[in-house]
Amino acid sequence: MSTARPGGRIGSALGIPLRAARLAMDGVRAEPAGLVVAAGFYLVVALALSGVWRSAAEASGGSIVGYSTTALVWYIATSEAAVMSLPFRLIDDIGVDIGSGRFASEMLRPASALAVRVGGELGRLVPRLAAIGATGVALGLLTGGRPPDAAALALALPALLLALATNLLAQHAFAAIAFWVLDARSTWFLYQKLVFVLGGMLLPLEVLPDPVAAVARLLPFSAMAYVPARLASGHFEPELLLVQAFWLVAIGFVAHLVFRAGERHLVVEGS
Amino acid sequence: MRALRLTWSSAWQEARANRSSFWFQVAIMVVNDLVWIVFWALFFNRVDQVRGWDLDQVIVLFAVLTTSAGLVLGLMSNVRRIGELVSSGGLDAVLVLPVPPLSHILSRRVETVHVGDVFFGPLLFALAGHPNPTRTAVFVFGVVCATLILCGFLVVMGSTAFLLGRNEAADLGFHAVLLFSSYPVDLYGAMTRVFLYAVIPAAFVTSVPARLVEHFSPGWAAATAAVAVVVAGLGLAAFTAGLRRYTSGAAWSSA
Numbered sequence: 001m002s003t004a005r006p007g008g009r010i011g012s013a014l015g016i017p018l019r020a021a022r023l024a025m026d027g028v029r030a031e032p033a034g035l036v037v038a039a040g041f042y043l044v045v046a047l048a049l050s051g052v053w054r055s056a057a058e059a060s061g062g063s064i065v066g067y068s069t070t071a072l073v074w075y076i077a078t079s080e081a082a083v084m085s086l087p088f089r090l091i092d093d094i095g096v097d098i099g100s101g102r103f104a105s106e107m108l109r110p111a112s113a114l115a116v117r118v119g120g121e122l123g124r125l126v127p128r129l130a131a132i133g134a135t136g137v138a139l140g141l142l143t144g145g146r147p148p149d150a151a152a153l154a155l156a157l158p159a160l161l162l163a164l165a166t167n168l169l170a171q172h173a174f175a176a177i178a179f180w181v182l183d184a185r186s187t188w189f190l191y192q193k194l195v196f197v198l199g200g201m202l203l204p205l206e207v208l209p210d211p212v213a214a215v216a217r218l219l220p221f222s223a224m225a226y227v228p229a230r231l232a233s234g235h236f237e238p239e240l241l242l243v244q245a246f247w248l249v250a251i252g253f254v255a256h257l258v259f260r261a262g263e264r265h266l267v268v269e270g271s
Numbered sequence: 272m273r274a275l276r277l278t279w280s281s282a283w284q285e286a287r288a289n290r291s292s293f294w295f296q297v298a299i300m301v302v303n304d305l306v307w308i309v310f311w312a313l314f315f316n317r318v319d320q321v322r323g324w325d326l327d328q329v330i331v332l333f334a335v336l337t338t339s340a341g342l343v344l345g346l347m348s349n350v351r352r353i354g355e356l357v358s359s360g361g362l363d364a365v366l367v368l369p370v371p372p373l374s375h376i377l378s379r380r381v382e383t384v385h386v387g388d389v390f391f392g393p394l395l396f397a398l399a400g401h402p403n404p405t406r407t408a409v410f411v412f413g414v415v416c417a418t419l420i421l422c423g424f425l426v427v428m429g430s431t432a433f434l435l436g437r438n439e440a441a442d443l444g445f446h447a448v449l450l451f452s453s454y455p456v457d458l459y460g461a462m463t464r465v466f467l468y469a470v471i472p473a474a475f476v477t478s479v480p481a482r483l484v485e486h487f488s489p490g491w492a493a494a495t496a497a498v499a500v501v502v503a504g505l506g507l508a509a510f511t512a513g514l515r516r517y518t519s520g521a522a523w524s525s526a
Contacts, residue, residue: 037439044447047463050452055458056318096506189299189384193306202310207317 012267016111017119023266024123034262039131042084049202050076054143066159071233072204073144077136078156079201081231082163085129090121090171091188095178104266114172114259121168129164142231148234156239159228162244167195167224168253173255181261194219200226274370279346279378286381293383300387300523302336306393307453320507322457327401329455332496336398336452337411339417339476341388348382353429353510354441362517373426373510406484412492413480419499420472424448433513454477462478472502489505 029035050105053072057064067075087093094117096104106113147153174191196202199221205213216222223244230240287293310332315326324332343350353376358364365372396402396410428444452475456464467474475498483492 033437037443040443041446044450045406045442048450048459051459051463052314052321052454056314059318059321083469187299189303193303197306197310205312207313209313209316 002252007227014085015108015230017115018114019119020114020154021116021123023120024120025126025240026123028124034068034172035127035131038084038128039135040133042080043135043139045084046080046136049080050139050143053203054229058257065204067204067206067233070144070146071148073206074140074153077140077144078232079162079225081129081132081136082160082228083167083199083201083221085125085132085164086121086171087124088192089188090168091175091191092258094172094175095187097265098175098178098262101170104166106265107263112256112259113263114255118168122165125164129160133160141252147232149236152234152236154234155241156228157237159231159241159244161249162241165226166220166244166248169248169251169255170220170224170252173251173258176255176262195221198222199224200229204230220247220251274525275378277373278370278375278442279381282379283346286383286386293386296384297387297389297390300384301391304333304388304391304395307457322455322511324455324457327399328481328485330399332394332455332477332483333412333453334392334400335413335417335480336477337388337391337395338414340449340452341385341390341392341416342418343421344388345382345385345389347377347422348428349380350425351441352376352380352446355357356367357429357432357437357513358436360518362514364368366514366517372514375509377422387411391451400484407412408410409484409487409492410480411481412497415512416499417476417480419503420475421452423474423499423502423504423506427509428508430506430513433516447471448473449477454476456479457459462497472498474497 034211050073053064053067053068053076057067057069057072061067063072064072094103097106103113106116109116171191174187177187197208198216198219200216201224205216205226216226227244228241230237311326311329311333315329348357348417356376362372362376362440363374368375379393392414396407400406400410403412425441425445425448428441431440431444448471451459451467451471456467456474456478459467464474475495479495481489483495493502
């Protein structure tokens with residue numbers, strides 16, 4: 001069991017989450033079988049979905065809503081990587097920890113419990129993203145061919161990191177419902193579906209009817225899958241990174257406020 | 272048989288103990304399933320037909336999938352935990368009971384959220400599957416076969432933990448069969464299609480039953496029934512053979 005080094009308030013506030021990140025990263029790296037499964041599952045999902053869109057593009061004369069077959073493969077490879085690099089049931093897990101009282105014990109640390117949790121998840125994310133990202137690039141090259149635009153693909157990497165960080169914070173903000181609702185376990189299904197459709201994980205937002213697509217672009221979910229996928233599919237639109245940065249800050253702030261309110265409200269039912 | 276019926280009945284009552292939570296979770300799954308229907312509606316709004324599949328056929332495919340997956344993952348939800356129970360030595364509690372271990376495990380736990388699928392699938396077929404007596408009979412036949420195949424395959428995958436001592440293969444098999452079953456098999460490339468008919472029987476879980484509802488073929492119906500019997504039998508054989516290798520975890524569990 002690790003202990004925090006004594007230090008100033010600021011040192012603890014940053015040091016403990018960083019230490020949590022490092023420990024979590026080491027934990028994931030020590031279990032390579034888990035990484036293989038994650039990459040394998042990603043491969044299955046991305047293969048299946050990109051196959052569906054390739055068939056659709058072929059049936060429509062080689063492109064659909066402005067995306068060529070190659071662009072669609074890179075779109076799906078990236079959108080799936082953006083979502084699948086994070087644990088599926090994170091919202092459920094956080095809810096269980098809040099409901100069981102485990103989260104209350106984390107509040108005893110001399111650092112923000114939210115920051116420590118986010119730090120740990122970021123640490124877990126790094127090796128998963130490396131495994132899934134490498135698989136995604138191989139999938140894109142082998143089934144789609146060369147990426148449509150190298151400059152846009154270069155932008156997709158920071159966009160992917162911003163997408164993951166935004167999604168991570170949003171899941172924490174969403175899971176905070178467990179502070180007030182005892183049985184919020186299944187709400188992760190709903191969150192997931194919002195990212196799937198309005199976030200553009202299953203389909204480019206251009207496929208949606210125009211009014212729905214316009215609304216989807218105004219919501220934070222598009223920053224979590226659509227933006228990096230749009231860039232990787234050859235659309236050089238650097239302004240999309242600014243949209244992501246905005247949502248990262250906004251959702252981070254909301255998560256901070258909701259957790260602070262939740263911690264005040266917390267009633268431990270026994271653990 | 273009576274013991275198993277009572278076991279399942281108590282699992283069902285346990286799942287329904289908190290009524291509001293039960294219906295909330297059922298509703299969540301129904302909404303979840305509806306999102307997939309929205310996805311397919313949007314998809315076929317852009318392309319009328321892909322490799323012989325249109326929206327109506329995909330709706331039948333999805334009705335078969337949700338009903339059979341709901342029956343397996345909802346009403347026999349421990350089927351997903353076989354690998355975990357084996358690798359953690361958690362079968363001890365079952366082995367001392369005077370009932371067949373596999374049947375007991377399968378009937379011991381009900382997963383509420385997947386019960387939503389059991390409601391959704393038949394309702395979807397009734398509302399959008401153009402039911403008539405023949406189509407309904409074939410739909411029921413397809414669901415029965417799909418349920419047997421899905422259950423048998425998951426038991427086989429879970430039983431790999433007897434050999435490997437780990438649960439990862441079972442996990443991957445679970446995700447793969449469900450995922451590949453979610454899309455019409457003809458959308459995949461030739462090699463993948465062979466794989467989905469011969470290795471992971473996803474084609475027989477949804478695509479073949481859905482096609483039978485549209486265009487019934489006695490030959491394909493017989494093949495589907497045969498695959499269902501074989502895969503279910505393989506599940507039983509794999510679990511029985513695996514039990515001979517099982518070594519106790521010396522831990523009392525909640526299997």
